[in-house]
Amino acid sequence: MNETESKKRVLLIEDHTDYRDAIRQMLGADGRYACVGGFSTLELAFAALEEGLEADIVLLDLGLPGMGGIDGIAPLRERLPEARVIVLTAFVNREKVFAALEAGAHGYLIKSANATHLVKALDEVAEGGTPLDAKIAGMVLDTFQKLKPITDEEKLAPRELDILRLVAEGMTKNAVADELGISPHSVSGYLRRAFDKLHVHSLPAAVSAAIRRGLIDFSE
Structure with missing residues (x-):
């Protein structure tokens, strides 16, 4: 097993180049995760998966050109049934949060999260957890209390x-x-x-x- 194979493979789908590069650098600095692909659209990511790309974790933006992130969650899980999908987005919208969770997302984080928080979320989802940004967890609790x-x-x-x-x-x-x-x-x-x-x-x-x-x- 080489060094890359011993790391958790992360697929990044994010249309902002600077932010995508920043996440790549963060993953590289951590050492336990390897970014195996960074794509600006779901369509490009799907093409790479068809060619054999594999991943353990998917970091997915919602506001993508072409197919939107929420619509892409189910097909991502079909193509990568063992992978964990974390939404990483600027949207803090109740409808989008629950739509993403209903579509099968394993976690929901806000882009304002710092590197330490993001790595902690990756650790959590890799262990089978469901990482939620504090704002999102509060939204879920608030919704529950009103039921x-x-x-x-x-x-x-x-x-x-x-x-x-x-x-x-x-x-x-x-x-x-x-x-x-x-x-x-x-x-x-x-x-x-x-x-x-x-x-x-x-x-x-x-x-x-x-x-x-x-x-x-x-x-x-």
Whole structure:
């Protein structure tokens, strides 16, 4: 294994050249991460992935030319199913935050974060966590506090909640089944019941709904 292979591979999708270069320098200075590609659009990044580029972490801006960052999260996760996607943007908009989380982002950071904070977020997401900027975490908490109380019919069973938490950490249905010692078919059944209780129709929406209701603790 060479030095690059021992590092976490970071794919950077950011249209501002100066900021992209600054992130590259920061990653190089840290030594534990290697920027394997920096692109100004999702289309260019997808082309590189089609040619075999691989990454462990994706840092994604939202305000990109061409395909927008939120629209790109799902296809990024399809192409890099084991990678963790962190939104790194100037947008502190409630709708964009929850749209990104519903699309499958593993973290949401504001560009004003300093290098130390960004590296800490990379460490957290590499370990399976969900890094959120303090402003974003406060927004999530505020949204949760304004929700109607959950009725008995809407309360998730412990197993349903366990499965949603594991999915929120980036695990696939098969991996969840292995982790819990049940069949993938059982995982799907629990998820369908969770969908009904949360009034959603997709897995990302279920995770987002659980986040909004405070059922998934980002500090864990």
